[in-house]
Structure formats: C-alpha cells, structure tokens
Amino acid sequence: MKKVLLIGAQGMLGYDLLKVLGKGYEVIGVDKEEVDITRQGATRAFIKKISPKVVINATGYTDVDGCEKKMHKAFVINGEGVKNIAKGCRDIGAKMVSISTDYIFDGAKGSPYREDDPPNPLNIYGESKLMGERYIEELLDDFLIVRTQWLYGRHGRNFVETILTLAAERDTIEVVYDQHGSPTYTADLSKTIAALARKNLTGTFHVSNEGACSWYEFALEIIRLARLSRAKIIPIATSELNRPAKRPLYSVFDRERLQQKAGIVMRPWQDALRDYFYSRRA
Numbered sequence: 002m003k004k005v006l007l008i009g010a011q012g013m014l015g016y017d018l019l020k021v022l023g024k025g026y027e028v029i030g031v032d033k034e035e036v037d038i039t040r041q042g043a044t045r046a047f048i049k050k051i052s053p054k055v056v057i058n059a060t061g062y063t064d065v066d067g068c069e070k071k072m073h074k075a076f077v078i079n080g081e082g083v084k085n086i087a088k089g090c091r092d093i094g095a096k097m098v099s100i101s102t103d104y105i106f107d108g109a110k111g112s113p114y115r116e117d118d119p120p121n122p123l124n125i126y127g128e129s130k131l132m133g134e135r136y137i138e139e140l141l142d143d144f145l146i147v148r149t150q151w152l153y154g155r156h157g158r159n160f161v162e163t164i165l166t167l168a169a170e171r172d173t174i175e176v177v178y179d180q181h182g183s184p185t186y187t188a189d190l191s192k193t194i195a196a197l198a199r200k201n202l203t204g205t206f207h208v209s210n211e212g213a214c215s216w217y218e219f220a221l222e223i224i225r226l227a228r229l230s231r232a233k234i235i236p237i238a239t240s241e242l243n244r245p246a247k248r249p250l251y252s253v254f255d256r257e258r259l260q261q262k263a264g265i266v267m268r269p270w271q272d273a274l275r276d277y278f279y280s281r282r283a
C-alpha cells in the first residue's frame with residue numbers, strides 16, 4: 002500500500018483527509034507537535050525518516066485578517082514552510098500535494114477563474130499562499146496544487162457554525178451579499194484530493210463544490226436547513242464591514258480542468274451542505 006504523509010492532520014481539512022486517505026493508503030498524519038514546517042532541517046529530516054511516496058500539505062496560517070497584522074508569521078508558514086516541505090519532497094523524490102486558495106486572485110475578472118489566470122492577491126494571506134505555490138513550482142516537477150475556497154467541515158471554526166451560533170443569540174444577522182464563491186465541504190474536498198493523488202496528474206487544479214453563491218445566500222440556506230426561521234439575515238455590502246483584509250468580490254472557479262483531466266465533478270454545494278447537517282445530527 003502506498004505510504005502517504007499528511008502534514009496538518011489536526012486542521013479542519015486535515016481531519017477529514019486523514020479519515021478518507023485511511024481507506025486506501027498507509028497514511029501517517031502529523032501536525033505541529035510532530036513537525037513544525039517552519040524548521041527546515043527538522044522538516045526535511047522528518048520527511049526523509051518517514052520516506053513516503055506522497056506528502057500532502059494541509060497546514061497553513063489561515064486566519065485571513067490575522068495575517069494582515071502578523072505578516073511575518075504568514076510568510077514564514079504559508080511561504081517558507083511550504084518551501085521546506087517541497088525541499089523534503091525533492092530530497093526523496095516524493096510527490097507533493099499542497100492546498101492553496103482562491104484568495105490569490107483579485108476577483109476583478111467577473112467570470113470563473115481558470116488555473117492559468119494571472120494571480121493578483123489583495124491581502125497578505127493570498128500573497129503568502131501564492132509564495133508557497135511559487136516555491137513548489139520552482140522546486141518540484143511532480144506536484145499537485147489544489148486551490149480551494151470557502152471551506153466548512155466538522156472539525157474547525159467555519160461560517161456555518163458562526164451563523165448557527167449567531168442565530169441562537171440574535172434576531173438579525175448581517176451578512177455580505179457582494180462576495181461570490183463556492184462553499185466547499187471538507188469531506189467532499191478530501192475525497193477529490195485522494196482521487197487526484199491516486200491519478201498520475203501534476204500541476205494546479207481548482208476544486209470546489211459545484212455552483213456558486215454570495216455569503217448572504219449561503220447564510221440563507223444554512224438558516225433554512227437548520228429551520229431557524231426566526232433569525233433574519235440582513236444583506237450588507239463588503240464596504241460596510243471594514244475588515245482588516247480585503248477580499249476578492251468574485252472568486253468562483255472554472256472547474257473544467259478537474260472534469261477533463263480527472264473526470265471529477267463535485268456535487269452542488271447545497272447537497273453537500275445538507276449532508277453536513279445530517280452529520281451534525283448523527
């Protein structure tokens with residue numbers, strides 16, 4: 002059975018990835034306690050010691066607003082840390098699969114983003130993630146960069162839980178209507194990452210659940226599925242929020258490459274969200 006090293010196994014995506022990969026691989030899941038990716042020597046030595054065929058990087062400093070204040074931390078983890086893993090992969094000839102983001106785009110295109118559209122991050126998080134991508138492309142031939150967006154999963158803070166918590170506390174919740182993307186369930190994303198890793202593919206892939214919506218529409222669907230009809234969602238403009246990090250207004254992916262090269266079409270985001278609710282009740 003193929004040996005896979007998953008770094009970031011205790012994160013929201015990592016948790017689901019570990020479960021899914023466990024079905025077809027000999028998978029070793031680790032997090033910061035076992036390997037701190039910002040330490041180059043230790044990271045390369047760790048990868049060498051395990052000697053996997055594939056290394057999956059699900060780590061990240063993922064607090065988008067936090068990255069604006071802690072710029073150094075963002076580049077050290079999302080940029081240099083990724084470089085350290087890539088070097089470890091190069092040392093032993095392992096494939097690297099690394100997770101990136103729609104926030105490398107500025108959102109000005111106005112139609113779905115293809116993998117080869119020029120990046121232009123609006124915030125430090127996006128800049129640092131793009132730095133990580135560039136290191137991988139520079140150092141490795143055999144890699145997959147999986148860009149994804151708007152994640153929610155059972156094992157991490159996410160938008161669905163935030164809306165449910167607010168709905169229990171307040172009568173009205175303000176949510177932005179002018180940012181568009183595709184909500185993506187980490188359980189679905191994990192299956193797609195596992196399938197991509199199994200195929201002999203390289204390069205960058207855009208991966209998200211099908212369809213697209215605004216955060217406002219996403220919140221309405223959450224409230225509907227949770228049958229919290231008393232909570233009223235109020236649409237507001239991004240400009241009214243004044244958050245530290247700028248966000249792209251339109252970062253929907255063109256997913257044609259995923260379909261053509263891997264034969265994968267993920268289910269619509271509404272179906273995935275329904276399953277998320279089932280799993281919460283189980």
Ligand SMILES: NC(=O)c1ccc[n+]([C@@H]2O[C@H](COP(=O)([O-])OP(=O)(O)OC[C@H]3O[C@@H](n4cnc5c(N)ncnc54)[C@H](OP(=O)(O)O)[C@@H]3O)[C@@H](O)[C@H]2O)c1
Pocket residue numbers: 008009010011012013014015032033036037038039058059060061062063078082100101102103130149150151152153157
């Ligand atoms: N969440 C989203 O909406 C979203 C969207 C697009 C792309 N992504 C990308 O998808 C990936 C997974 O995201 P997620 O939401 O699952 O993130 P997450 O829950 O924040 O998990 C990230 C994991 O990385 C670990 N980590 C941080 N610094 C590390 C270090 N120096 N060495 C080793 N491990 C370290 C974290 O540990 P600590 O918690 O202890 O720091 C955590 O367990 C990330 O690459 C992220 O950029 C996420």
